[in-house]
Amino acid sequence: MKIKESIAVSFLTVLIVSCSGHEQHAVNLEPTDLAKVNHPGAKVYQSACMSCHALAAKEEGIAPPLFGVKDHVIKTYPERMAFIQRVVAWVKAPNPNDVLMPGAVKKFGLMPAQTQISDAELQAVAEFIYDTDFTKPDWYAAHYQAEHGKKPQ
């Protein structure tokens, strides 16, 4: 038991160090092929969100990757309509008093409001995020555990 615990602790330490480091980490991942995704929201994502939210890249960019965003929002808003409403409201006016990713806010700053997107586009991209299964890369479970003290469900 003791040995197991100390292995777990040193494993987490390594991850925390690598999370706060600035080197690029190679991620072995086949990202969802957006071209094959037949969803109107996929195009909105590509033009309005992807420059900040990569599909699955490690958090070394300027915002958390999309699958991580989804994973956090869906825990609080598991129901489709509520999820979509949350994303739509958030993109129009990110509320610093109601953040679901406090670690990301600390690291990257609050997301700037994206007011150039029409309501229809916003609805489509929120649906796209809810309806698409994004692959979670291997590093994610351990990263989540380091940030939240528990495994993602």
Ligand code: HEC
């Ligand atoms: C200029 C960079 C940028 C763009 C463009 C951007 N985001 Fe973000 N977004 C961020 C950052 C940084 C965070 C993490 C910090 C935070 O939560 O404010 C974030 C967080 C989020 C969250 C989680 C917020 C929560 O607490 O519920 C959602 C959802 C989100 N973005 C959706 C989108 C969608 C959808 C688009 C495209 C329409 C988009 N973002 C475009 C930078 C961006």
